[in-house]
Amino acid sequence: MPIYEFGCPGCGIQTTELYKMGEKGESLTCAQCGHAGLIRQISGFASLGVSGGTGGGTCSPGCHGNCTGCH
Numbered sequence: 001m002p003i004y005e006f007g008c009p010g011c012g013i014q015t016t017e018l019y020k021m022g023e024k025g026e027s028l029t030c031a032q033c034g035h036a037g038l039i040r041q042i043s044g045f046a047s048l049g050v051s052g053g054t055g056g057g058t059c060s061p062g063c064h065g066n067c068t069g070c071h
Ligand SMILES: [Zn+2]
Pocket: 008, 009, 010, 011, 012, 013, 030, 031, 032, 033, 034, 035
C-alpha cells in the first residue's frame, strides 16, 4: 500500500498517511487542528535533484541544475 503525504489546508501541517485506493484525503482529519479534509501532496520533485550534463539530453555540460544559459 503506497504512502502519501497529505497537507492540511487549515494549518498547513503535512502528515504522512497510508493511501488507500480511491482515497483523496477528504475523509482524513488533521491531527493538529482537526480540520476535516486534507489535500494529497503530489510527490513529483524527483527531477529537481538531477544535475545537468549527465546525458539527459536536456541540459548542456556545465549546467549545474539552474539551467542558466543552458536552454
Ligand atoms: Zn490542520
